[in-house]
Amino acid sequence: MYIGVTSNLPGRLAQHRAGAIPGSTERYGVHRLVRVEACDAMERAILREKQLKNWRRQGKINLVERENPAWVDLAVGLGLPPLDRSVGRHGC
Helix, strand or coil: CCCCCCCCHHHHHHHHHHCCCCCHHHHHCCCCCCCCCCCCCHHHHHHHHHHHHCCCHHHHHHHHHHHCCCCCCHHHHHCCCCCCCCCCCCCC
16 A cells, blocks of 8 residues: 655656556556545645554555545546556555
C-alpha cells in the first residue's frame, strides 16, 4: 500500500501506471487509487502523509474500507482508464 503527496494527482497516477517512477510502486505494481485526502496546504498534506505512514497496515486497510469497501479504483473518475480486473484487492 502506497501513501504519497502530490499537487497533480492525475499526472502522478499516470506516471505510476506507466512505471515512470522507480521505487515501491513500480516494484510492487501499485496502480489503483483507493483513497484520497485533500489538504489546503502542502505542509499539512506532508504532515498527514507522515502520520499515515506510521500506521500499521491493518489501520490503513480499515481507513480505505470505511470509505471505499469495494476498493474501487478512484482514478477512473479522474479520467484515467480502468485497470485490468486481475489486480488483487489489497495489492492496490
